[in-house]
Amino acid sequence: MKANYKFSNICGTVYQQGNILFTPDGNTLLSPVGNRVSVFDLVNNKSRTLPVENRKNIAAIALSPDGNVLVSVDEDGRALLVNFKRGVVLHHFNFQKPVQDIQFSHDGKFIAVTHGSHVQVWRTPNHLVREFAPFVLHRTYTGHHADVSSIRWSPDSSKISCFITTSRDMTARLFTLDPLEGFRPKTFAGHKDAVVGAYFSANGKFIYTVSRDGAVFTWTAKEEPDDAEQLASSSFAHSIPQIRWGVHDRHYFNLPHTKVVCTTFHPSSNLLVVGFSSGVFGLWELPSFTNIHTLSISQEKISSVAISPTGEWLAFGARRLGQLLVWEWQSESYILKQQGHYFDMNTLAYAPDGQTIATGGDDGKLKVWSVQNGFCFVTFSEHTAPIMGITFAKHGSVLFSASLDGTVRAFDLVRYRNFRTFTSPSPAQFSSIAVDPSGEVVAAGSTDTFEVFMWSVQTGKLLDILAGHEAPVSTLAFSPTGANQLASGSWDRTIRIWSVFGRSRAVEPLTLSSDVLSIAFRPDGMELGASTLDGQITFFDVRSGKQSNVIDGRKDVSGGRKADDRVAAANSSSTKAFTSLAYTADGSCVLAGGNSKYVCLYDVREGEGVLVKKFQISENLSLDGTQEFLDSRKVNDAGINIDLIDDRGNASDLEDRMDTSLPGASRGAGDMSVRKHRQEARTKCVRFSPTGRAWAAASTEGLLIYSLDDTVMFDPFDLTIDLTPQAVLNILAEGEYLKALVLAFRLNEKPIIQQVYERIPRSDIRLVARQMPNVYIPALLRFTSEHLEKSPHLEFDLIWVQTVITAHGRFLRDRSGEHAPVLRAAQKALGDVEGSISRLCDENTSTLQYLIDQSVVKHGLDDDTSSNASDD
Known part of the structure; x- marks a missing residue:
């Protein structure tokens, strides 16, 4: 059993806060997700998450013009310089203050960063050279009287590099990169609210400023008789600092009770994109201020907006809903529309084929995610209360969910509909669910009546009610071998194994030392594992009903101290229990997660119970429970952690300052004892992929997927100093196709592999494929x-697939568990090709039928015409 699982992707969250941005080619969108950055490939419809983590939630990101260097800055101003293409951290740096905006210059040589009421410009570190102090400060610019909110550089054509900044002091200021003789920073004043954005036109003739109250000012050259000749002899684009700017036009959006939250500008097409607090965005053409498009896309305010380099796609992020949208404004269609769970994610389940994951949350939503691309492709909203348990039927096309709204629902994943709803005779809240291996019986455990209800999936009728527990039924599991055994765990410290189709209902309970939180059957059905509130994992032999092993996991799972904890992390009882268990596909290991930042993998073969590895799901200090020790510098004179003081009264937006607490309760900075809620680092549910090559965790930060890194085929024992790309190409030119292909796979360079692969003649494919060594077949x-x-x-390609499977099918079949992802990829590719060819044939058939019909009609008309002529 391999244990080198590595972080692969985040699926359940697409946007949290900060700014979103496009890559220079416009095909990829970058979005901050907590303290990580997710990358959405809009052309190939895939997503991935960079493996690097900031200390806290990301506040701002910037990508260099060549797309090689990414800078991500967290809430405290600590930055990471990342090689974007490889996802490797190059340097750490602390800007000492929270950063509102960060921008690369057009040539990529400088980085401008907001620093309170100042602006700092740093020289961009060389990502190809390891330096001791890579960040070198170029200059610090002052002049604003409040925090700077945005920075924009002058157009590429400008000989004198300059940038314009906006601030909460209701002004914008123009600075030059280097000192200029006779130049003083120019101030753009006149707005009655904080300036959100300021932009240069492509030719440098205009500057546009946008304020929160919905005013757009157009600034242009204010010509005077004395300097008219100077302005006429010089190009506007090359003399932006020398121009005396004045207000040319004032425009207003005139949307009542609405504030401008975010803006962006596309210079080449003169398009201004504005996101409002009402969830509406608008598209205006400047300087004429012509409204091109207005659309309501969210129920909450739009937090960030970006426009692609070509100006075709608009991207929006809504922080409160966790929404990420990409809109093509010309065709008025969505390119991407994704949203995570509004509240915490409670449970998850893998489909039998391992290609999809279903999640249920406190918002009552049931979402189904694709493992391949990381996108949610269907959302079910029928439940009206938190979903506590979900599971797939064995054939994978039916999904069951149990909710606190008193219903168990069955969803058809072919037609995407809720085709069956199961209820109890008297209202009951369901907290657990299980489906028998045949998919014909579904069972759900109740939290208030302490009973287990069983229904027929075909008829929807209640089959039986299993009574005997004396506390809420917390977990259920059917035996995977089809032995008609149902195990139920309860807070009454017992596990009962029911023979669901037997005549006798006499069940001898298995007694444990504490409340049962989760149970799981081993894949062969011979062993049952149970986690309890005291932090132990107890194993029972199902046949004899005797205890076979115990793992004391209190020390393994404990970790992370909350900001308001009086006790140390080692003594805290709140993080010392596993709330979810999952066996590996071969039954050799158990994965366990709970209310802590750790997920533990135990080897349970032959009753050992050895801790194999601990996975830390997050290092985000913005979450509660990720630190082992608290910082005494964050405790004020009243003995309260300053991170827990409610500072909403200092927020800038009216809706953020509104008091949502009970009447009469104090709030804000007036009462320093008022607490605020911080999310905790915890794992609600863990599940293994059916193939065992990956596992997923429903956590505070989303759906985390860890997988084995099986994409690299690198064998250093087979490498020699003479094995180079040029040597492979020389061997290919000599016609030694088998040798060239093997060497290309040893190098593991895709361009080389593709070049060799496509150069092999069609007649030699069968011979080369048969002689290919087994190690390179997958x-x-x-x-x-x-x-x-x-x-x-x-x-x-079809000849290659057929030949490889024919020649090496026995090898792949004998190791089907290890090579299941490869076989599924081949099956998916063949299915897609079949679908494409089928659609093409249908279209051609329809077209030919249409042409035949038109020909018949034409000949009929010609015959009628000729007969009429002969009659005349």
Whole structure:
């Protein structure tokens, strides 16, 4: 059993806070998710999350013009300089103050950063050279009287580099990068509210400023008789600092009770995009201020907006809803529309094929996510209360969910509808669910009646009520072997194993030392594991009903001290229990997670119970419970942690200052004892993939997926100093195709592999595939599947797939568990090709039928015309 699982992706969250931005080619969108950055490929419809983490939630990100260097800055001003293409941290740096905006210059040589009421410009570190002190301060710019909120650089065509800044002091200021003789920073005043954004036009003739109250000012050259000749002889674009700017036009959005939250500008097309606090965005053409488009896309305010380099796509992020949208304004269609759970994610389940994951949350939503691309492709909103448990039927096309609204629902994943709803005779809240291996019986445990209800999936009728527990039923599990055994765990410190189709209802309970939180059957059905409130994992032999092993996991799972804890992390009882258990596919290991930042993997073969590895789900200090020790510097004179003081009264937006507490309760900075809620780092549910190659955790930060890194085929024992890309190409030119292909896979460079692969003659494919060493067969089949999805050489790829499976099918079958992802990739590629060819044939058939019909009609008309002529 391999244990080198590594963080792979975050699926359940698409946007939290900060700014979103497009890559220079416009095909990819970057979005901050907690203290990580997610990357959405809009062309190939895939998403991934960079493996680097900031100390706290990210407040601002910036990407260099060449797309090589990414800077992410957290809430405290601590920055990471990341090689974007490889996802590797190059440098750490502390800007000492919270950063509102960070921007690269057009040539990528400088980085401008807000620093309170000042602006700092730093020289961009060289990402190819390791330096001791890579960040070198160029200059600090002063002049604003309040915090600077945004920075924009002058156009590329400007010979004198300058930038314009906006601030809460209701002004914008123009600075030059280097000192200029006779130049003083110019101030753009006249707004009656904080200036949100200021932008240069493409030719440098205009400057546009936008304020929170909905005013847009257009600034242009204020010509005077004395300097008219000077202005006429110089280009506007090259003399932005020398221009004497004045207000040319004043425009207003005139939307009552609405504030401007975020803006962006596309200079080449003169498009201004504005996001409002009402969830509406607008598109205006400047300087004429013509409204092109207005649309309501969210129920909450739009937090961030970005426009692609070509000006075709608009991206929006809504912080409160966790929404991320990409809108093509010309065709008025969505390119991307994703939203995570509004509240915490409670439970998850893997589909039997391992390609999809379903999640249920406190918001009553049931979402189904694709593991391949990380996107949610269907959301069910039928439940009206938190969803506490979900599970798939064995064939994978039916999904069951149990909720506190008193219903158990069955969803059809082919037609995407709720086709069955199960209820109890008297109202009851359901907290657990299980489906038998045949998929014909569904069971749910109740929290208030302490009973287990069983229904028929086909008829929807209640089959039986299992009574005997004396406390809420917290967990259920059917035996996976089809032995008609149902295990139920309860807070009454017992586990009962029911023979659901037997005549006798006499059940001898298995007694434990504490409340049962979770149970799981081993895949062979011979062993049952149970986690209890005292932090132990107890194992029972199902046949004899005797205890076979105990793991004391209190020390393993404990970790992380909350900001208001009086006791140390080692003595805290709130984090010392596993709330979720999952066996691996081979039954050799158990994965356990709970109300802490750790997920533990235990080896349970032969009753050992050895801790194999501990995974820390997050290092985000913005979450409660990620620190082992509290910082005494954050405790004020009243003995209260300053992170817990409610500072909403200092917020700038009216809706953020509104008191949502009970009448008569004090709030804000007036009462320093008022607490605020911080999310805790915890794991609600863990599940293994059916193949065992990955596992997922429903956590505070979203749906975390950890997988084995099986994409690299690197064998240093087979490498020699002579093995280079040029050597591979030379061997290929000599016609030694098998040797060239093997060497290309040893190098593991995709361009080289593709070049060798496509140069192999069609007549030699069968010979090369048969003689390919077994160690490279999975890599060859995976590469062929990927090539089949993207390449127009359909017959060529199909011959490769057929030959590899025919020649090495026995090898792949004997190791089906290890190579299941490769086989599924090949199956998916073949299915997509089949669907494409089928659609193409249908379209061609319809077109030919249409042409035949038109020909018949035409000949009929010609015959009628000729007959009429003969009659005349």
